Amino acid sequence: MPATSPAIEDYLKTVYAHTEWQPDAITPKVLADRLGVAPSSVTEMVKKMAAAGLVSHVPYGAVxxxxxxxAQALAVVRRHRLIETWLVREMGYGWDEVHDEAEILEHAMSxxxxxxxxxxxxxxxxxxxxxxxxxxDGTLQRRxxxxxxxxxxxxKGAVVRISDRDPAVLRSLDEAGIGLDAKLRVTDAAAASVTVAVDDRAHALPRRAAEAIWVTA
Structure with missing residues (x-):
């Protein structure tokens, strides 16, 4: 299997994305869940990728x-994110609509x-x-x-990143006027929700929304 196949690119991107915003390495089970494939398929693919020098892995351990x-994962990530940006800025897509389109185009665009x-x-x-x-060259700018x-x-902080994993969360935040660079203050960090003040307006965000937002430290 060539090192540039769409399947390998999807695996590399998923492994990279898992640790981009948190430190724990991805396990084969989580990798299977994220990709929607059988654990046996992950085992076989990881072996091929390890043989190609793209991942390190021990049986039943992290990937x-x-x-x-x-380097190859970053090249795929670059494609995906540039395509998403292009679709929003130039093609009229909403930020909750671009992920699946980019998944297709990233493998076909020259x-x-x-x-x-x-x-x-x-x-x-x-x-x-x-x-x-x-x-x-793989350089990233991150705060x-x-x-x-x-x-x-x-x-207090400004919104730096909002996960696109749940389009419904993106739509609800859009309706609340909470997007990138929005300045907010946490007024209550309860177990079930997080209340924030944005432009002097209070918003009670469910836990799943609060777990999708990163703000400046």
């Missing part, structure tokens, strides 16, 4: 990218077209959800952040 795997899109967009450094867009669900009462 980690090698330097070569990370490097020439991607470079043209990057230039047209002004070399953006983040996508519509705040995820950093790697440069061609120190804290997960809103873990921020104590009184914490």
């Amino acid at each position: 980690r990218l090698t330097d070569a795997g990370r 490097d020439r077209l991607l470079e043209a899109i990057d230039e047209r967009l002004g070399r953006p450094v983040r996508d519509p959800h705040g995820d950093p867009i790697p440069s061609v 120190p952040t804290v997960l809103l669900a873990e921020a104590p009462a009184g914490h």
Whole structure:
């Protein structure tokens, strides 16, 4: 199987994304759940990727990218996030609509077209959800952040990133006027919800929404 196959690219991107905003390495079970495939399929693919020098892995243990795997993962992530940015800015998509489209296009778009899109967009450094867009050489720009669900009462910060895993959360935050760079203050960090003040308006966010938002530390 070639190292540039769509299947391998999806695996590499998923392994990378799992540890981008938290420190715990991904397990084969979580990898299978994220990709929607059978554990046996993950076992077989991880063996092939390890043989190709893209990941390191011990049986039943975590899967980690090698330097070569990370470089290839960042190239796929760059494609995905530039495409999402292009769809929102140029094609009229909502930020809750772009993920699935980018999943398809990232495997088909040529490097020439991607470079043209990057230039047209002004070399953006983040996508519509705040995820950093790697440069061609893999450089990332990122600020120190804290997960809103873990921020104590009184914490003040600007929204840096909002996970796109749940489109319904994105739509609800859009309706509440909470997007990237919104300045908020945590007024109550209860177990079931997190209440924040944005422009002097209080919003009680359910825990699943608070677990999707990163703010400046």
